[in-house]
Amino acid sequence: MRLVAGLTAAALSGLAAAANQQSAEVYLLQSSWQSSPETPSIPKEVARHIFLQRTSRQRYGSDLRDIPGSIDTQTAVDHLATFGKTPTPLFTHADKTDASQLVVILEGTAAEQSSRLKEKLGQNAAFTISDPPSATANKHLMTLFRNLGVASSQQCELSAMINPFEADCWAGPSSVVKYDLRASPETLDALFDNLSRLDKFVADGDLEVLLVLLPESSRSSKLNHWSAAAAGAAADLRRRRDAEMVISDQDNTTPKATPPAKKPAASSGSGSAAHRAKPIPQCFPSLKSCMADTNSCSGHGECVNKYGGGGGNSSDSASAPASSCFACVCKATVVSPPEKGRKTKHWGGNMCQKEDISVQFWLIAGFTVTIVGAVTFAIYLLFGVGEETLPGVIGAGVSRSK
Structure with missing residues (x-):
């Protein structure tokens, strides 16, 4: 009960x-x-x-x-x-x-x-x-x-x-x-x-x-x-976060030293393993955290405040407002000496860790499409010429031998 x-x-x-x-x-x-x-x-x-x-x-x-x-x-x-x-109307004045x-x-x-x-x-x-x-x-x-x-x-x-x-x-x-x-x-x-x-x-x-x-x-x-x-x-x-890891050029060129068994550590120049293991957000609250977590934008850019009026080096963790959004802005780098011809690389990604090859891709794709179209058009013209009938004057001048 x-x-x-x-x-x-x-x-x-x-x-x-x-x-x-x-x-x-x-x-x-x-x-x-x-x-x-x-x-x-x-x-x-x-x-x-x-x-x-x-x-x-x-x-x-x-x-x-x-x-x-x-x-x-x-x-x-x-x-x-x-x-x-x-939503904004399609045809809207630019000053609106x-x-x-x-x-x-x-x-x-x-x-x-x-x-x-x-x-x-x-x-x-x-x-x-x-x-x-x-x-x-x-x-x-x-x-x-x-x-x-x-x-x-x-x-x-x-x-x-x-x-x-x-x-x-x-x-x-x-x-x-x-x-x-x-x-x-x-x-x-x-x-x-x-x-x-x-x-x-x-x-x-x-x-x-x-x-x-x-x-x-x-x-x-x-x-x-x-x-x-x-x-x-x-x-x-x-x-909304990018699950990519921090990558730097030194990881591919500099041999890694074997860390001690008791206390593993990595050099500050190549980025720590913890930085490479955690996902990188789209926005950082301060310039210091952006530089640290992206390994200085993988050496291919700089951290700037997206929504601030100044540059990336004008705010730090103590003075940045709560709405600050620091992110990497990638820059082009010259990878060959001038005497051998100037060669520039462009970078992308939220840590500037990817090489931007969009220009090369579109050049190759456009050239391939153009060549295929030209060859197809030439073959079509050849077939068109072969299908045409001969004029009657040529056939009239031919006689059978007795």
Whole structure:
């Protein structure tokens, strides 16, 4: 009897926890957006793809393999097309720039705060997230954005973040920021005080905003990732990393010394074995880490900040902002002395470790196609001449001998 009572109490507590789980509201502030009276409810995986599609600095290819079975793929694609970033028209003036993309995640939103925000905005939520994950999942999500170079520093207040021309808080055309309303409830008041400025930026087409209101009940959720995959956001980051290893010319020309049995080590000039064993990311947070993990771009280039205004040697690990993205820029090298003829090699790859032979390939391919076409055309002409009938005058002058 006690066992049955215990099972019943556990089941009722589970149902109560599921009932207390509130959905997260997402508001879309966009100049061409018209709110609908019906608010769709989408899973967290689709919402994550919408965030990535809006903030991606390159063309985002959606990998929808992590979409749960509760929603079909076509419906997920429709949500991405509806709530994602509007594609640039084909025939657009060169001086026309896309609006900056801002995603604001507000944790610990109370029901009263959500109602006030809805009243101030004067519109319904664009969509709701049916299963908002925990605060741990939000930290993983911000780490993903930070590795992609789009997450902003938490030191910037919301009143400064809504200005896309604020150079101290914006390092590119998109940004993601997260605030905890339970720890800093004044953030919502700052949003209310600056709604007129925000509306002006949105109306002028300079800014598009996603406001994600995560309820307080989601803070202790058992969902620790925004993605349904086993590794969540970490797996998504690994798919964006290049699994190639660091290669240097000295590895092929200089014989390696046998390391001691107790403490193996490698010389600093040829790169350590640990550097060659781990995958190299597309972005490094500092110049020092870029130079160390790529073996100085394999000696064929230099590390520069993709999204910074200065060169690669203008920032270090102490002064580089959180949104810095240092990567290798490859340079050409001369591999033969001038008296024997100048021979230049071009390099590619995320560590400048590959020789770029695209020019040679296209020369050989173009020459081969041209020669094959010319020979085929000549054979066709020869067959055409052989098939022509002789004129009748030649046949009339021939007589049979008696």
